[in-house]
Amino acid sequence: MTVLEHHDAVGAVTGPVAADAPRTFLPQLDREPGPAEQSRIRPGTSGNAKLAVAGAAAAGLSMGLLLTVGIGLIPAGWTLIVSYLWFVLIYSALVFMREQYSAVRDRFMTVLMVSAGVTVLGTLALVIGFVFTRGQEPLAYWNFFSQDMTGVGPLSGLDQGGILHALVGTLQQIGIALAITLPLGLTTAIYLNEVGGRFAKVVRTVVEAMTALPSVVAGLFIYASVVMVITHQTNGFAAALAITVLMLPIMIRSADVVLRLVPGNLREAGLALGAGQWAVVWHVVLPTVRSGLATAVILATAHGIGETAPVLLTSGFTGVMNLNPFSGPQTPLPLAALELVRSPVPQMVARGFATAAFLLFVVLILFILARWVGGQEAGKATDAQLRRMAARSRQDLPRIEKNYHDFNYQQEKE
Amino acid sequence: MSTFASATLTPERPADEADLAKPRTLRNTYTGSDHAFRGITFTGGIIVLAIMLLVGAFLASNGIQAVNEVGLGKFLTTANWAPESNDFGIAAVLLGTVQIAAVALLVAMPLALGTSLFITEVAGGWLRKVLxxxxxxxxxxxxxxxxxxxxxxxxxxxxxFSKWISVWFGWIPLFQVDGVDPASPLRDTVPFTASTFIAGLVVAMMIVPIQTSIMTESFRRAPVGEREGAFALGATRWGMIRTVVLPFGKGGIIGGTMLGLGRALGETIAIYLIISPVFEIKFHILEKGANSIAAMIALKYSESNEFAMSALMAAGFSLFLMTMVVNFTASAIIAKSRSGADSEG
Known part of the structure; x- marks a missing residue:
């Protein structure tokens, strides 16, 4: 860049201008984005308030322990609940000693809100922790991932048998489902946003309602329309279709939300430069939301992999490897977990938990992948992405300058 | 979108130049690729709509055989499920579905409301992102x-906990559990397992996320001016939430709760793993034995012949209708609360 002159806020040149060389001014694209604006009001963070919480927590826990373990008035399993109730009571009393009634109510409600958040987070941690703890034993054996259940009896040890057949089943079924959902879902989402009209509104309403389609109903539908009419047997393809029916509305809806974030003036800029509608969609709209669309696809995949009820009705159950999704039963992971857990044999139940833990692990990986691809919020670029965009834009500068010079040179010749 | 609609431009001109004062029409000209694009995406929309409508159509056409056999009135009022002896109906399972969903909603709604307020109003910075x-x-x-x-x-x-409720509040019929002697010193918890209450608790945890995300979205839209106005008038944080955030987010609260209800009605596998199915009309939510339409379908499909399958399809269709009504209402409420909040950037 060759910016030498002083210029004021609006970009008007105020310094001495050299008459001979034409110059281009660029905004400073390589500047780091500034820090986010601080919120202006930040109530309730004084040291006194923090100490009151800590003191009340200690007092509540002491009271809980005293009443349950100490005196034995209440069974020990209730310790946490009793402590929590005493904490809320003591904390409210502490605030009441120093503040007005409205402040007491404010703190009380804040405690309730935080408690709700902690309960939800705690449940998530419990669910993940419990399934991984119960399923850790079979996961330690390599044959769990390299064998199917052929010849595995109820008394076989954990060093025999595995879930390779279910893994293959899940991969094939989700592959087929994605092959249908991806083009159809993205096309429809683009139709809803870019073409629009009265019919698009109808489609959007129906799709939104279908995101809550009960999963077992999707299974029944495929059972009635495909298994009973066409294939006359349960197989992997029917299961893939059932997953498709469930994934399609989820993908359309999230892609629709992402596409809505494209600013209208970007489209208008493209149209004003003379591009047609298709050119604007292909060169402006889709590149703008590429990462958001990828996130939508990955999250829909994560939901599709975990669906159990539809495949229960359509895939059939087998413990044997079946590489052909179009013939014979083919069990995917969630169904394998369900069937194994319902067995009365402890080793089978352990295998079921391990299958569920593995399934959860896959979903976690997909979820992290989606966050990594799409950033925190769909349609918003991260700092690194902004820098890369700026760098790409700077690469165009020499070309633009060259065109400008050539143009001036030709004019001078004439 | 309106971006592509044709517009009319009326330039201001002196009245005597009448021929020039005609409005100039700006027309869109689509190229061949534009027409192909519009055609292909339109086809996609039609296919998706057709699939979604076919779901209802197939269930209805397959289920009608079984319903005709016993009559609609009997199908809706019979509690038993025995298609082989022509004695079946959805009264018990429908009631069970509604009970499980009600328990789930009662637990999930305060949790989701608290969590979304925690995310939008209390937590800040990294904590909000993590949550x-x-x-x-x-x-x-x-x-x-x-x-x-x-x-x-x-x-x-x-x-x-179930036992504790039934011991202390058993005089309310809803919490009554038969066949348990509260004075017995033995820890007999079997009558309290596999109940509507426990299934409802698990379903509650499954619908908290959808409710929370809808509520969070609507709370974020509460205008900053009004928030700061409330603080400037001396409100505490809760005072601000009560007077600004909750009234502005009312549509989101109702809509999110109903979306959660739709999910709760259709939940299958979690209920299927927990309950021990009974086919009777009962209101004792803490007692062993519960049922729901979705769990019944998952339970019964494997032992069904063609006629019994038709009966299951009819039950599935009634579940389908119920969730669609709930969900359409929820979408309408959310869309209404959102209108005018979006603006072009």
Whole structure:
């Protein structure tokens, strides 16, 4: 860049201008984005308030322990609940000693809100922790991932048998489902946003309602329309279709939300430069939301992999490897977990938990992948992405300058 | 979108130049690729709409055979499910479905409301991002995993609480449990397992994420000016929430709760793993034995002949209708509360 002159806020040149060389001014694209604006009001963070919480927590826990373990008035399993109730009571009393009634109510409600958040987070941690703890034993054996259940009896040890057949089943079924959902879902989402009209509104309403389609109903539908009419047997393809029916509305809806974030003036800029509608969609709209669309696809995949009820009705159950999704039963992971857990044999139940833990692990990986691809919020670029965009834009500068010079040179010749 | 609509431009001109004062029409000209693009995406929309409408059509056409056999009135009022002896109906399972969903909603709604207020109003910076991610992650946990957690971890730990409720509040018919002697010193918790209450608790944890994300979205839209106005008038944070955030987010609260209800009605595998199915009309939510339409379908499909399958299709269709009504209403409420909030950037 060759910016030498002083210029004021609006970009008007105020310094001495050299008459001979034409110059281009660029905004400073390589500047780091500034820090986010601080919120202006930040109530309730004084040291006194923090100490009151800590003191009340200690007092509540002491009271809980005293009443349950100490005196034995209440069974020990209730310790946490009793402590929590005493904490809320003591904390409210502490605030009441120093503040007005409205402040007491404010703190009380804040405690309730935080408690709700902690309960939800705690449940998530419990669910993940419990399934991984119960399923850790079979996961330690390599044959769990390299064998199917052929010849595995109820008394076989954990060093025999595995879930390779279910893994293959899940991969094939989700592959087929994605092959249908991806083009159809993205096309429809683009139709809803870019073409629009009265019919698009109808489609959007129906799709939104279908995101809550009960999963077992999707299974029944495929059972009635495909298994009973066409294939006359349960197989992997029917299961893939059932997953498709469930994934399609989820993908359309999230892609629709992402596409809505494209600013209208970007489209208008493209149209004003003379591009047609298709050119604007292909060169402006889709590149703008590429990462958001990828996130939508990955999250829909994560939901599709975990669906159990539809495949229960359509895939059939087998413990044997079946590489052909179009013939014979083919069990995917969630169904394998369900069937194994319902067995009365402890080793089978352990295998079921391990299958569920593995399934959860896959979903976690997909979820992290989606966050990594799409950033925190769909349609918003991260700092690194902004820098890369700026760098790409700077690469165009020499070309633009060259065109400008050539143009001036030709004019001078004439 | 309106971007592509044709517009009319009326330039201001002196009246005597009448021929020039005609409005100039600006027309869109689509090229061949534009027409192909519009055609292909339109086809996609039609295919999707057709699939979604076919779901209802197939269930209805397959289920009508069984319903005709016994008559609609008997189908709606019979509690038993025995298609082989022509004695079946959805009265018990429908009631069970509604009971489980009601328990789930009663637990999930305050949790979701508190969590979303925590995310939008209390937590800040990184904590808010982490919380939002965790709620989204909870939504992605497969239902079979939730079912396993509910059946093998929650159930053994919650039965004592069930017993406590029934001992102290058993005089309310809803919490009554038959066949239990509260004075007995034995820890007999079997009558409290596999109940509507426990199934409802697990379903509650599964619908918290969708409710939370809808509520969070609507609370974020509460205008900053009004928030700061409330603070400037001396409101505490809760005072501000009560007078600004909650009134502005009312549509989101109602809509999100109803979306959660739609999910709760259709939940299958988690309920299937927990309950022990009974086909009778009962209101004792703490007692062993419960049922729901979705769980019944998952339970009965394998032992069904063609006619019994038709009966299951009819039950599935009634579930389909119920969730669609709930969901359409929820979408309408959310869309109404959102209108005018969006603007072009």
């Amino acid at each position: 939002t991610s965790m709620v989204d992650l909870l939504a992605a946990v497969p239902s079979v995993v939730f079912g396993l957690w509910g059946a093998y971890m929650l159930q053994p730990n919650i039965v004592d």
